[in-house]
Amino acid sequence: MTWRTIVNGLHNRVGAALEKLGITVRVHDHSAFDSPVASPNDLSKVLGVPLERIAKSVLLRQQSGAQFVLAVCPVNRKIDMKSISRHLALGRLELASVDNLTKKLGYPRLGVSPLGLPRNIVVVIDKSLLTHRTVIVGGGNAGIEVELGPWDLAQACDGEILVITDGRDSI
Numbered sequence: 001m002t003w004r005t006i007v008n009g010l011h012n013r014v015g016a017a018l019e020k021l022g023i024t025v026r027v028h029d030h031s032a033f034d035s036p037v038a039s040p041n042d043l044s045k046v047l048g049v050p051l052e053r054i055a056k057s058v059l060l061r062q063q064s065g066a067q068f069v070l071a072v073c074p075v076n077r078k079i080d081m082k083s084i085s086r087h088l089a090l091g092r093l094e095l096a097s098v099d100n101l102t103k104k105l106g107y108p109r110l111g112v113s114p115l116g117l118p119r120n121i122v123v124v125i126d127k128s129l130l131t132h133r134t135v136i137v138g139g140g141n142a143g144i145e146v147e148l149g150p151w152d153l154a155q156a157c158d159g160e161i162l163v164i165t166d167g168r169d170s171i
Contacts (some may be wrong), residue, residue: 011107011140013116023152028136030143040075043145047136051076052138054145055129057104057112059096059121060084062167068096068104072114072137072153073126084124084164110142114157123159125150131159 018025030037033046043053046107052074060069060081067090071137081093098109107113114123114137122149129135137153139146144155154161 006128009139009141009144010146011111011116011144013106014113014140014146016171017115017116017156018146021156022151023148023156025152026134026146026147027139028147030145035051037143043136048137053132053134055114056133057114058141059101059112059140060093061096061100062090063092066121067099067122069093069122069123069124070105070112070114070117071088071126071164072129072159073156073165074128076130077126080164080166081151083112084162087162088124090123107138108142111138111144112139113140113146114153114159115146116140117157123157124162125154125157125159126164127161128163129153154164 010027035046037043037046040051040054043054054075055072056075058071060071073079085093098143101109132150134147135150136145136147
């Protein structure tokens with residue numbers, strides 16, 4: 001049975017990436033919850049998990065436009081673009097536009113996943129996510145989340161583990 005059959009809301013590319021590696025995950029569909037989920041805080045309350053386990057995936061663009069990087073970190077942390085830029089030797093980074101997001105990743109703004117990405121997108125994962133048994137990332141569609149082990153996440157997206165946040169809460 002494929003992931004697409006199990007969960008209609010999971011993006012096909014995300015399901016294919018998980019199937020390929022045989023990774024065990026738990027899929028969370030916001031529409032199945034008893035209370036509405038409109039923010040990471042809502043998701044945290046509904047699932048009973050700390051914000052530190054819920055990850056955001058933010059597409060960054062080299063100012064020249066030559067390279068894109070997906071930064072994955074806890075939703076309550078601020079991304080340190082200078083640190084990522086220095087480590088990857090990319091020069092100045094900026095937030096990618098919604099148009100870039102759609103064209104480069106094929107995921108909607110509120111459904112970005114680090115899973116199932118094109119090979120030319122570099123993925124960096126904040127080291128703090130490795131301290132948890134499982135983390136929650138986007139499932140490729142708005143309102144769909146995937147819960148998996150942080151090392152499985154790194155393997156599935158060929159992510160590089162770095163310190164990419166300044167350690168301060170941003171929410």
